[in-house]
Amino acid sequence: MDCREAELKLSWFLDGEAPEVSAHLAGCAACREKLEGLKQADVLLAAAAQQMLPEPSGRRAPRARWGAWAILGSAAMVLAGFAGWFVWNASFEPAVxxxxxxxxxxxxxxxxxxxxxxxxxxxxxxxxxxxxxxxxxxxxxxxxxxxxxxxxxxxxxxxxxxxxxxxxxxxxxxxxxxxxxxxxxxxRPVRVLLSTDKPLYQPGQTVHLRALAMNDLKREPFQGEVSLEIHDVNGTRVLRRTLRTSAFGIAAEDFALAEDVLLGRWRATVTAGGAASERTFDVKRYVLPKFRVAVETDRTFYAPGEQALIAVDASYFFGKPCAGAKVTAELGEWVADEFRTVATAAATADAAGHARTDLRIPAKVHGTELAGGDALLR
Structure with missing residues (x-):
């Protein structure tokens, strides 16, 4: 604390505040002299105030005499003189x-x-x-x-x-x-994306996981360690691995599911450089379909609010068309590391296994880095 700052807090110090001033006063004679001047001014003010107090008797207090006013005026003059000296002295303090x-x-x-x-x-x-x-x-x-x-x-x-x-x-x-x-x-800020080879697995199958990590500023592959964790449907951690990325910022791991594994939704999380990415996948028993479905759209690119025409062709593997099949079309948008359904449509296949329907693109979509700033629809 310098003299200028200490002088500004002398009046606070007299009132029992600003205890940090005491350390400065111990080594500064000029500030101690200014503190004594303030103390003397306080004594004069206290004496003047005492003269103005009424007498403690039941008699009518006499009119204050000019002597009390003289003391009070003297104290005011002392204070004014000290304040002027303080301002004049501060103006000559060396600038730093x-x-x-x-x-x-x-x-x-x-x-x-x-x-x-x-x-x-x-x-x-x-x-x-x-x-x-x-x-x-x-x-x-x-x-x-x-x-x-x-x-x-x-x-x-x-x-x-x-x-x-x-x-x-x-x-x-x-x-x-x-x-x-x-x-x-x-x-070193990092962005990381975790993906699996498919969203649905049966017990006994192998989950193929891949993490892509990039430097958020330079858009270069992240070179370092990533942490991978897998949790089952109950939230129990069943795998924890520390992987090192390749020259392309990629780390991969295979996770084999047991035959008697818990069925339901599992969760995988990868962390790199403080950033995290999560992917969920389902584990359940299913029977592969005996027919195939081909889907085509009238265009590969749409603007928000436009109509997408969907053509569906369904047939059994031995060649017979799926006549009268019920067709449901869902439009998904990539938001927060997953596809979310934004529109649905239904149709019925004709005798040749063909069905036609349309889906409305939402008026508001979200751009993604994966698509270079465009929205990613499926």
Whole structure:
């Protein structure tokens, strides 16, 4: 704490507040002298107030005499003189630079970080122009700059190595030099996508899982470890693996289901660099159909709100058409790592096993990175 800040808190200190001032007073004779002046002014005010109190008797209190007013006026003059001296003395305090560093405490490990250093005079708050600014990162590089007309310097700092770093900010101005330090942490944001080879499995089959991890800033394959977990229908963790991605940011794992496995919806989760992706799959017994279904649309691309025409051709494997078959068409949109049904339609196949229906594309769809910003429909 400097003298200027201590002087502003002397009156609080007299009232039993601002205990941090006591440490400064122990080593500053000038501030102790100013504190004594404030104490004397308080004594004069207390004496004047005592003279103005009524007498503790049942008689009518006499009219206050001019002597009490004289004491009160003297105390006011002392206070006014002390305040004037305080302001006059503060104007002659040496000005020092005030440094304000604007920037995040968490840096991206694979990108430059922008820091703004603002310099002001402690006396009148004016910007300090053309001041030299030097930022040095522990274990990294040093960047130099100068403040502009607003007293602000903008510097881009290359990322240092490691998980944390100490940053030294040093400024040189016409009214003095100042150094300050700050501790920053570094992170590498990652995006990860988990997928399975199919959504439905029977007991005894093998689930093929694949994770794709990319650096969120550079759009480069993530090189590192990923954690894979699989939970059954009861939420019990049945698998936990630590995998390492390939040069393409891909990690794969095969999970064999037992013959007496619990039936229902299972959940797989992969975590990479603090980011997570989840995929669910169903385990149940089923019988493969004895017929095949071919589906065609009139176009491969639609705008929101348009009508999609659907053609269905159903026939048995031995060649006979599925005449009179009930056909249900569902339109799914890729949202939050899964397809969600947004429209349905029903039709009946004719004698040749053909059916025609249409589905309305929603007026509002969600773009995906998988489709380059377009909505992904199925």
């Amino acid at each position: 630079p005030i440094v304000t560093v604007i920037g995040p405490d968490a840096w991206e490990a694979d990108a430059e970080t922008l820091l703004r250093v603002a310099l002001r005079s402690s006396q009148d708050g004016t910007p300090l122009r053309e001041a030299d600014v030097r930022i040095t990162v522990e274990g990294g590089s040093t960047v130099l700059g100068k403040t502009d007309a607003d007293g602000v310097a903008e510097l881009r700092i290359p990322p240092p190595a490691g998980e944390t770093a100490t940053v030294l900010i040093a400024v040189v101005t016409p009214i003095g030099s100042v150094e300050t330090r700050r501790r920053v942490s570094l992170s």
